[in-house]
Amino acid sequence: MRWTKFLMINCKEATLLSTKHVGHEITLLERLKLTLHNSMCKPCKYFLQQIKLIHQALQSKNLHDTVHMREAKKKEMEELIKNNL
Amino acid sequence: MLNLNPEQWVQLYADDMLRYALFRIRDQNVCEDLVQDTFLAALKGKDGFKGNSSEKTWLWSILKNKIIDAIRKQGKENLTYDFFEKDIIDDFFGSDQASNGHWKSEQVPKESSNSALEKLLQKEYIQTLRFCIAKLKEPQRLILQEKYFNETSSDEICKDIGLSKSNYWVIMHRINLQLRKCLETNWFTI
Known part of the structure; x- marks a missing residue:
């Protein structure tokens, strides 16, 4: 049937649409194509599931908060600033 | 002052x-x-x-x-956006007629356990994600920085660095493919 062919996409296109989906910028038609593809393709289903989580992890405070400047370096900088005031 | x-x-x-x-x-x-x-x-x-x-x-x-x-x-990294260089997307999907646009066999995403997924968000494990971000190239890291650190909207990012919206999604696509693969290799299936 012609309409199914129109809605069919390959994995390369499906993963691009998953990317748009996670970024909340997917159109209705694209979403239909993605849902149809993922209902038949497990790897692409896993892909979407996993990048959703990656998106969450990228937004999480934990990703950033675990990095700190070394205390010694901070002290050194405070001294430098004082001396250059 | x-x-x-x-x-x-x-x-x-x-x-x-x-x-x-x-x-x-x-x-x-x-x-x-x-x-x-x-x-x-x-x-x-x-x-x-x-x-x-x-x-x-x-x-x-x-x-x-x-x-x-x-x-x-x-000097190693290109600050300009060269879309003509060999596309890493071709590392993930076949390009000949028979396999056109389908996952290459060694790249097919595997199912991840729920516990592995939950752990990704925890403090001790999120280092892996940072390790994977560090492996990305420019301009991918610039875009990640703008998007997730500065919380800039996609439209603003495109305006700021002179990128078309479709190229923005191409870059995001590349980021997701690489981050997911890197995490799977180092994490999901453990």
Whole structure:
């Protein structure tokens, strides 16, 4: 049937649409194509599931908060600033 | 000095500036030095601070330039957006007629256990994600930095760096393919 062919996409296109989906910028038609593809393709289903989580992890405070400047370096900088005031 | 409090800079901004720089430059020592250079440059140029922007915005604009200079000096990475270079998307999907657009067999995403997925969000494990971000190239890291650190909208990012919306999604697509693969290799299936 012609309409199914129109809605069919390959994995390369499906993963691009998953990317748009996670970024909340997917159109209705694209979403239909993605849902149809993922209902038949497990790897692409896993892909979407996993990048959703990656998106969450990228937004999480934990990703950033675990990095700190070394205390010694901070002290050194405070001294430098004082001396250059 | 107009609304500037240099004595508090280190306490107020040093960690955030370091985290910001680490998105683009992998070496923490180099990043710490960049933050220091930024403070010194700011002190030198403090008379030029007119108070049109906040102290924070002003310091960040200096840091941004320091980062770009440092990347240029490293010389290895292209700061321009070359869409003609060999596309990494072709590493993931077949391009001949029979396999057109389908996962290459060694790249097919595997199912991940729920517990592995939940762990990704925890503090101890999120290092893996940072490791995977560090392996990305420019301009992918720039876009991640803008999107997830500065929380800039996709439209603004495109405007700021002169990128079309479709190229923005191509880059995001590449980021997701690479991050997911890297995490799967180092994480999901453990």
